[in-house]
Amino acid sequence: MSLYAELHRHLGGSVVPRVLWRYFERNRPDVSERFEGYPDFEAFYTRPRNTLAEYLELHTLVESVQTQEALPYFVYRLIRGAYIFENLAYLELRYTPYLRTPEHLPQHERIEKMAEIIEVVGQTSQQSEYPIVTKQILCMHSKLPYEVNQAIVELAAQYSQYVCAIDLAGGDAKYGDRMDEYTTLYAHARELGVSTTGHVFETQDGCHPELLPYLMRIGHGIQIPLQRPDLLREVAARGQCLEVCPTTYLKTGTLEDLQQLKVVFDRCFEAGVDIAICTDNAGLHNVRLPFEYENLLTQDIIGFEELQACQAAAFRHAFAWPHERQPGSVIESMLRRQQLTHLMGEEIDEPAVHG
Known part of the structure; x- marks a missing residue:
């Protein structure tokens, strides 16, 4: 059985439609009643x-x-589905903790409550019946003030048992006027020993090369090979990995056809830039990670060797995968040892031949 790593999944978009609908029916009829x-x-x-x-x-x-009260309901079902239906061994779950705090509270109280959100998500993610290595990525957000984003960075360092990195979300077209803030925050994160990724080069309006030196991975980044292939050499030299989420680009109108991703994969492979294939918002798309793999294969965007390279890259670039190898290679080693033991047993049991 193949086991996979998912590096780019949002908590907000990870809930499959049926689970979300049941929650609305039971707890938020004001929402469910909007629909037939x-x-x-x-x-x-x-x-x-x-x-x-x-x-x-x-x-x-x-x-x-x-x-805070509802998060265990959503996180438990997310982990269960990821283990049973997607064969995930590793999951990085990203979200903005501030946006899960009560809106009626003043900003300073919402900042204080972010720690409680991180703890709830962290504790609920650890399910012994569904053994997935799970870590959080905390997202700064383009619509939040500097003080909130700074607090998010500092909480990421404080809660390293649950958090493996920070991100910047909210639409990459909105970053320009606040670029000095974001580069300062990313530099601060690196000083604190926090790993970094960021939504950038997702759309044609979100090409911000000044952010790239601060990132260890690049959230989406498809416009680099499409619009700025001259940057690929620098990306390869830094050892950065693109988190490519195929279905997203059709859902957002960023690409008209999935075939356009063939240029992304071809140019990245040629330049030595790693790609991890991800879902982004598996629930919102009603698409799971194995389907993303299958879709790319059946449409001849990548071949099996390229798929395996992307799957290996996901484990290699995972911020908190605790092993040197990906799980598939561990299972292969176990099988080889079993076969060797079996063969040695046959040699020992073979009757002696006397002349």
């Missing part, structure tokens, strides 16, 4: 949007119900 029934809700929730900005508005629907 589940099919109507699923069609609304999973349909493609015209732009990334329109697509991101859907996150607010889920963030509003992922309160």
Whole structure:
């Protein structure tokens, strides 16, 4: 059995439509009553949007119900589904903790409550019945003030038992006017020993090369090979990995056809830039990681060797995978030892031949 690593999944978009609908029916009838029934809700929730900005508005629907009290409900089902249906051995789950705190509180109280959110997600993620190595990535957000984003960076360092990195989210087209803030925060994170990734070069409006030197991985980054292939040599030299989420680009209107990703993979492989294939928002897309793999293969965007290279890259670039090898190689070693033991046993049991 193959086991996989998922490096780019949002807590807000990870809830599959059926689970979210059941929660609304039981706890938020004010939301469920907006729809005629589940099919109507699923069609609304999973349909493609015209732009990334329109697509991101859907996150607010889920963030509003992922309160401290409700998070165990969502996180438990997320981990269960990832283990049973996706064969995940490793999962980095990203979100903005501030957006899970009560909106009616003043900013300083919401900042204080972020630690409680991190602890709830961290504790609920550790499920002995579904043994996935799970860590959090805390997202700074382009719509949040500097003070909140700074607190997010410092909490990432403080809660290293649960958190493996920070991110910057909210739509990469909005970063420009605050670039000095973000580079300062990323530099601060690196000084604190916190790993870094960031949503950048996802859309044509989000090309910010000045952020790249601060990132250990690049969230999406598909516009580098598409629009700025001259940067690929620098990306390869830094050992940065692109977190490519194929279905996202169709859902956000960033790409018209998945075939456009063939250029992304071809140019990255040629330049020696690693790619980890991810889901981004598995629930929002109603798509799981193995389907992302299959879709790329069946449409001849990559071959099996390239897929295996991407799967290996995901474990290699994982911020908190605790082993030197990926789980598949461990299982292969076990099988080889069993075969060797079996062969040695046959030699010992073979009757002696006397002349």
